[in-house]
Amino acid sequence: MFGSLEMAPPDAILGLNVAFRNDTNPNKINLGVGVYKDETGNTPVLACVKKAEQLLLEQENSKSYLGIDGLPEYGPLVRKVLFDGTVEESRAVTLQTPGGTGALRVAGDFLKHKVGASRIWLSNPTWANHNGVFSSAGLAVEAYTYLDNTGLALDFQGMLDSIAQIPAGDVICLHACCHNPSGVDPSPEQWEQIADACKAGGVLPLIDFAYQGFANGLQEDAAAIRLFANKVDEFLVCSSFSKNFGLYCERIGALTIVAQDESAATAALSHAKKAVRTNYSNPPKHGGAVVTTVLGCDDLFTQWDAEVAAMRDRINGLRKLFVDTMAAKNSPVDFSFIQQQRGMFSYSGLNAMQVDQLKNDHSIYIVGSGRINVAGLNSGNVEQLCDAILQVL
Ligand SMILES: Cc1ncc(COP(=O)(O)O)c(C=O)c1O
Numbered sequence: 001m002f003g004s005l006e007m008a009p010p011d012a013i014l015g016l017n018v019a020f021r022n023d024t025n026p027n028k029i030n031l032g033v034g035v036y037k038d039e040t041g042n043t044p045v046l047a048c049v050k051k052a053e054q055l056l057l058e059q060e061n062s063k064s065y066l067g068i069d070g071l072p073e074y075g076p077l078v079r080k081v082l083f084d085g086t087v088e089e090s091r092a093v094t095l096q097t098p099g100g101t102g103a104l105r106v107a108g109d110f111l112k113h114k115v116g117a118s119r120i121w122l123s124n125p126t127w128a129n130h131n132g133v134f135s136s137a138g139l140a141v142e143a144y145t146y147l148d149n150t151g152l153a154l155d156f157q158g159m160l161d162s163i164a165q166i167p168a169g170d171v172i173c174l175h176a177c178c179h180n181p182s183g184v185d186p187s188p189e190q191w192e193q194i195a196d197a198c199k200a201g202g203v204l205p206l207i208d209f210a211y212q213g214f215a216n217g218l219q220e221d222a223a224a225i226r227l228f229a230n231k232v233d234e235f236l237v238c239s240s241f242s243k244n245f246g247l248y249c250e251r252i253g254a255l256t257i258v259a260q261d262e263s264a265a266t267a268a269l270s271h272a273k274k275a276v277r278t279n280y281s282n283p284p285k286h287g288g289a290v291v292t293t294v295l296g297c298d299d300l301f302t303q304w305d306a307e308v309a310a311m312r313d314r315i316n317g318l319r320k321l322f323v324d325t326m327a328a329k330n331s332p333v334d335f336s337f338i339q340q341q342r343g344m345f346s347y348s349g350l351n352a353m354q355v356d357q358l359k360n361d362h363s364i365y366i367v368g369s370g371r372i373n374v375a376g377l378n379s380g381n382v383e384q385l386c387d388a389i390l391q392v393l
Helices: 014-020 047-059 073-085 099-115 129-135 155-166 188-201 220-231 262-277 286-295 299-326 352-362 382-392
Strands: 093-096 117-126 140-145 171-175 205-207 236-242 253-258 345-347 371-373
Touching: 047 286, 047 299, 073 220, 073 236, 073 253, 073 286, 093 099, 093 236, 093 262, 099 129, 099 205, 099 236, 099 253, 117 129, 129 140, 140 155, 155 188, 188 205, 188 220, 205 220, 205 345, 220 236, 236 286, 253 262, 286 299, 299 382
Parallel strands: 117 140, 117 171, 171 205, 205 236
Antiparallel strands: 093 253, 236 253, 345 371
């Protein structure tokens, strides 16, 4: 039965990583895959995570299964980071999930099979995996306008017009901050109008929150979801601690469902748990235990906040360094937009041919759409990158 199978197409972004590993050029640069890197090119373990792991090693006395929705302390602590009291606790339920991807898939299953949703609308462009995750859950996938013709700025009117066309009862997937792949986020005033448009059209918001703390701060970046909490009766948040805790391989995220009242929230939780039970049964413990330990301890939380700030400041500093270096080299293209964008990613404006040339002639690896992982830059490779970009422009 397997003999007739043809090869599945490789994952575009992870495939780039394989090509990078196989490249023997000692000066190769990887700006493709979506992990944070420090100045030495390492993806570090946060100090607060190490401390939490030490505590867990000393105190853990069982490896028994967790509940279907994870550690009991996890949900309330996650909701504190997300909402900081802006949603009544009785209206919100949280499941510990394997990464943000796990949260998105459980949300997709829940929406399709229990809520009766048939369609989800994704920003054009969006994170490449959104499409596959939601279609695997059985939802039809459509796109709403996000970027303007330059591909580097928000087409806000186009976005509002698109939302107005979405039929009531459909779901819209929004990026709370650090839009992946573009780095282009709505302003606070624009978020108000987006929430109003969803409410007016009866469109259910599903907010993907994978980069809390990477734009302007842990609290600042939660402004959009807190605004929805104020304006909208029902929505979902799929959050991830992969990036802001550096816990990529531990697979830790959360699905939070906000409902109109307590009984709706409790019923929603029971159905989301069914989706988990028939998928991976219950979540892995370690990442959730680390996050719970850090979020539940004032000192560790303060340390985490400072470590997230250091990652954010480094990324924003690299944005400036890149823009300044290109300007100093009299680049014919004005790259100042990179400094306005936020998060780990930016659209560089480079086209597929230029991206190919960077790979083939300079061993610089960038996703075909021109998306760069800003965190892959450092003071040692920025000159090389800028010179190479100038050659392919
Ligand atoms: C927008 C977005 N959503 C979700 C995820 C999934 O994160 P996780 O690794 O926690 O599954 C990512 C990861 O790159 C992402 O960029």
